[in-house]
Amino acid sequence: MRRLRLPLVLVLGALAITAIAKGQPPSGISRPSNETALSQVELGSQLYAGNCASCHGVAGRGIVSNTSHQGVGGIRGRGPSLRGVGAEAAYLYLTTGFMPLSNPGERPYRRRVLFSDREIQALIAYVASLAPGPGIPHVDPAKGSVSDGFRLFTENCAGCHQAVAEGGYVTDARVPALKQSTPTQIAAAVRTGPYLMPSFSKRQISDSELNSLVAYVEASKHPKDRGGWGIGHIGPVPEGMVAWAVAGLALVGLCVLIGERVRT
C-alpha cells in the first residue's frame, strides 16, 4: 500500500495542474464568461474593454499622456486613437495577430491570432462604429496584371519588402515577408500603412493598380525557379555566399589537382 502512494500523488498532481490550465483563458485574452449569449455589439464592446482599452483608451480615444513612454517629438502615450481608422485598420491588425500587444512598447508583428473569428468580427464592428472610417477594401487579384503589379511593387514596395516580398529591414524595425498575407490583408495594409509603413492613397495606387499589385504578391508566393535552387529568393547576398563557399572551394580544389599533375 505504501508503495502505491507516490505514483498516486504524482497522477493526482498532474491531473490538478491540467485542470487549472484548462480553467484559464488562453494567454493574454480576457473574455466575457457568457460569450455565446452576447450579441455582436455587446461582445465587441466587452472584448474592447477587456483587451484594448488599457492602451487605446475609453471609446477608442487613445492614451497619449501620463505614462513613462516617450516617443517622437516628446509625445507621451500608450496607444493611438482608433476613432476614424475604420474597419480597414481593425481588420488588418486583428486578422494578422498584430494586436493585441502584450505591452504598449512592443512592435506589431504577425503572431498567432488569439481571438476567434466571431470575436474579430465583433471587434471590427465595434471599432468601425466609433467614428466614420474606411471599410475593409475589396480586392480582386484575378482582374489585375502580374507584370503591372511587378512594376508597381518594384516602385513602391520592394525598397522595404525586398525582391519577391521576402521581407527585409528598415532602420529600427523589421519588415515582414508577405508569404502569409491574404489579398485583403495586403490591400488593407497598402491603404492603412500599419506601424512604420507609409499609407498609399488612391491617387498614388488606384484600386485597379492595387488589384495588379496583389496579383503580383500572390504570384511571388510560388516563384518559378528556372535556375534551379532559389536560395531564399533574396538575391545577391546568399548567391554570393554560395559562389564563395561552394564554387570558390571547388576552384581551389581544382587548382590543387592541377598542381599535383604538373609536379608528378
Next chain:
Amino acid sequence: MRKLLVALFGFLTLRKRRERRREQPPPEQPVLPPPDRGAENAVIVLLLLAGLAGAAFVFFYATSSIPHQTQWLGLTIGIALGLVAAALIVLGRTLLNEEESEEDYPPHEHPEEQEQIEELVERTGSRFTRKGLLKAAGGAAALGVGAALVAPAASLGPVTGTNSLYDTPWRRGLRLVDVRGRPFLADDIEEGTFYTAFPEGASRDELGAPLVLVRLDPKALRLPAGRGSWAPGGILAYSKICTHAACAVALYRKPTFPAIDPRPALVCPCHYSTFDPAQGAKVLFGPAGRPLPQLPLEIDPQGNLRAAGNFSGPVGPAWWGTHLRGPGNPS
C-alpha cells in the same frame, strides 16, 4: 569537406617534396644552354602587347559613348594582365638560369667554388642578347598596365571644378510633376506617406531631377537656419538620390503612433542611410556623409507646388570635391 581534405593533402605532399629537393646536393658543374632568340622575341612581343592592351583599357575608359563599355574594360584589362603573366612564364621557363645552393661556403677554404658561384651569378643575364630592347618592352608593359590601373581614379569625381555638381534641372518656378506627368497640388500631399516628383518638362534621367516629397507637421520641423520658408505647409522636398552611393531613397519610415514608434525618416534601401526630414535630412544612421540636398518649395495661387530655387547642396554621391563650396547656398 572532401575538397578541403584534398587541399590539405596537396599542401602536405608538396611540403614533403620541397624538403626532399633541399636535401639534394647542388650539381657540380652548371652548364648553361645557349641563348634562345625565339623565346626572347616572344617575351618582347608579349610585353609590348600587354602595354597595348593597357592603353586600350584607358581608351575605353575615357570614351563613355561606346556600347558595352564595361565588357570592353574587363576584356582589355584581363588581356593585359594575362599577357604580362604569359611573358613572365616564358621568361622564367626558358631564359633565366636557375640554380639552387643553400649552404654557406666559408670564404677562404674553397676559393674555387666561391669563384664558380660568383661567375654563375654574373652569367645569369648572359642569355639575353638584346637587354635594352627587353627593358624597353618591360617599360612599355609597365606603362600601359600602370596607366590602366591608375586611370579609374578619375571616377572619384571633380576635385577643383565642382560647379558641375550643382547643375540640376531645377529652377525657380518649375512645377513638380508625378511619374505620369501630372502636376502636384499642395493639397494632394498627405502626411504619413511619400511621393516621387520630377521637374516639369525636363529630363528625368539626370541625377538632379528626382525628388522625394513628404509632409510633416509644420510645428515639428527643425530646419537649418535660413530655410524657414522652404517648406510651405510642412511640405518638404529632398533629392531622391542618396548622398552615399547614389541609390534612390525609396523607403519612408512613418510612425503610426509617434509616442512609441521610431521617428519619421527617409531611408536608402542600399546601405540603410537614414535621414530625418524634419531636420533638413540630417543623417541619423548609416554610411552617408552629408544630408540629402533640400529643394526650396513655394505654392502658386492655383495651389501648384513649384520649386523656389536650386538645391541646398550638390546632388548625388560623395564626390571628392563635394565639400569645397560649403553647404546651403542655392544659386
